[in-house]
Amino acid sequence: MAKVTLKGLSHSYLKTQSSDADWAIRGVDIDWNDGGAYALLGPSGCGKTTLLNIISGLITPTKGDILFDDKIISGLSPVERNIAQIFQFPVIYDTMTVYDNLAFPLRNRKIPEEEIKVKVHEIAEMLELSSTLNNRASGLTADGKQKISLGRGLVRSDVNAIMFDEPLTVIDPHLKWILRSKLKELHQKINRTMIYVTHDQTEALTFADQVVVMHEGQIVQTGTPVDLFEKPKHTFVGYFIGSPGMNVLPCQIKGNDVIVNGKKIETHQQIKKNNFNKTEVGVRPEFISFSNEGIPVKVLSVSNTGRHKIIDTESETGKIKIIAKSNEDIPSGSTFLKFKKEYTYTYGDSWIIE
C-alpha cells in the first residue's frame, strides 16, 4: 500500500518532439493518497493508458518522476514496484486451472505452498470463484476470466496499488454493474490504492472518490464527481461529463459584463480581466429554463427519455440543449432562455475564469 505521486510527468512515443501534439502526456502532476479509489477519465487517445503504464513501469517516461510513499521509483521494473494491473482484455493462463492462475504470481515469488493455498482460497471466496477453482481457466466466461485477472492482483497482500485499464470493456452490460459493485465492495474491504482508467463516465463517477479528467495528454480537472458536474474547470470536462454535456456558447466580455447573443447574462464569477483569444459561456442543460425574457431561441425538437425531456434549441450563435421534467410543457417556436446564475461559468481559452 502506498501513496502515489507523479511529478512533472511527460511522455512522448517519438524520439524528438517539435509540438505539443507529439506528446502523449505532458506536465502531469498527481497526488493520490494511500487507500483511495481514483479514476482516470478521458476519451480514447487522451493518454490515460500511457499514464497507467508509466505508473506500473511498463513504459519509462520521457520526463518527470513517479514516487511511491515519497520514494522515487522511476527506474524500477514492474515486479520491483510491486503493483497489480488488470487489462482491458482478460489475461489468463489458458493451460492452467483457476487455482493455478491465482497462485501463479505467488509461486513466482517463491512463497511456500501452504501459504499460497490459504491466500488463494481467501481471494476465490471474495470473488465467488471457489466452485470453479479446479476448472481449466480457459473454459470460463469473459467476466469469470476478468475476475481471475483481478484475483491475481489481489492475492499479493503487499501490492502498492491496483490498476485497472478499462477492465469492463468486454463484459456484458448486466454483468458490468455487478462487477463494478464488486470492485467498490472490494476496495472497502481491502483498502488498497486503486486506480481505474476508463472512458465511461458512469464507471468513473460510480467507482472513484476522486476523478482525474484527461484531455489531449493533460489533466484538465481533478475532483469529486459532484465538482466535475457542478463546476467544470475546462469546457472539455463540461461536455465530456453529463448526458447531454454542457452547452458552450461564444460570448463577449465588455468590462465586467458577459454578453451572449447581444444579451447581458449573469454568471457565477466576477470578471476582472479579459486577455483571452476566445471567451465562452458554459451552462449545463439541467440549469436552463424557459422564460419570457433572456436569450432568444427557436425550439427545434423535443425528445422524451421517460425520465426527462431533452430539448434542442437554436440560438443566434449555436445550438443549446435543455433538460426539462418529463411533465413540463415545452413552448414551441420562438422563446427565451434563462440560465441559472450559480451554475453558469465563463471560460477564457477553454479554461474557467477565476
Added chain:
Amino acid sequence: MNKTVNQKAWFFVIPVFVLVAFNAIIPLMTVVNYAFQETFGNNVFMWEGTRWFKQIMLSERFHASLGRQFLFTFIILFIQIPLGIAIALTMPKEGIGVPVCLVLMSMPLLIPWNVVGAMWNIFALPDIGFLGHSLNALGFDYNFTQQIGDAWFTTILMDVWHWTSLVVLLSYAGLRSIQPAYYQAAEIDGASRWAIFTKIELPKMKKVLTIAILLRFMDSFMIYTEPFVLTGGGPGNATAFLSIDLVKMALGQFDLGPAAAMSLIYFFIVLLVCWVFYTLMMRNEEKS
C-alpha cells in the same frame, strides 16, 4: 438461425465436383482397379483379390522403406519444430528487420524441389562441392554418394534447410498474434522467461504449431523429388523412402498391381496418422 433450403444450390458444386473427379477421384479409382487385378497389357485384367495387399504387407522391402520413412520424418520433425520456434522467438518484432527476416526466411520455400535437390547435390559433392570439399578438408571422411550416414546427414540437412522456414513463419505469425497485455501481465506477475514461454507463448501457438506439424509430417512423409535428385535413394537402398521405392516398383519393375496396393496402403497411413494427430491435438480444445 434457420437455414433456407435450396436444393438448386447443388448445381453450383458441379464445377468443383468435375474438377476433383478428374484430378483426384478418377486417378485414385484407376489405382484401386490395379490394386485388385493383374494385367499383362492390352487392357486384359484378371481378378487377384487381396493378393497384392498381402504381398506388400508381408514384404521385407516395404517394411524397410516404411521404417526409413518414419525415421526420416521423426528426425526432421524433431529438428525443424524446435528450431523453427527458436528462430521465430529470436526474430525482430518491429523495424526494418521484420521484412528483411521474413523475405530471407521465405527464400528456401520458393525454390522448386528438384532445384533444391540439384543444388544440394552439387553443394555436397565431396570433390568439388563447397560443403563436401570443406568437410573433407576439415578432416572428416565425407562422401554422401557412398556412405549411408553421410547420405542421411545430407538429406536431413537439405530438408531442414528447405522447410524449417515454414515452421518459422507459422510460429512467428502465432507469436505476433499474442496481445501485448499477456506479456505485461506476466511481467507484473513476476513470471520468468521460461514461464512466459511455456505458459503463454506455447499455448497461444498451439494451433499454428498443429498446422506446422501436420504439414511437415505430410510433406516429409511423401517426400520424393529432393532425395531422388540428391541421392537417387542410394547408396544401395539407404535413402529409398516410401515414394522413391514406390516409383521404382511401379515404373522401374512395372509391377503395377503391388505398386497400386502399396499406394493405397501408403495413402491410408498418411490419412490415419493425420487423423489421429489432429484428433489428439484438438481434443482438449473441445473440452474447454
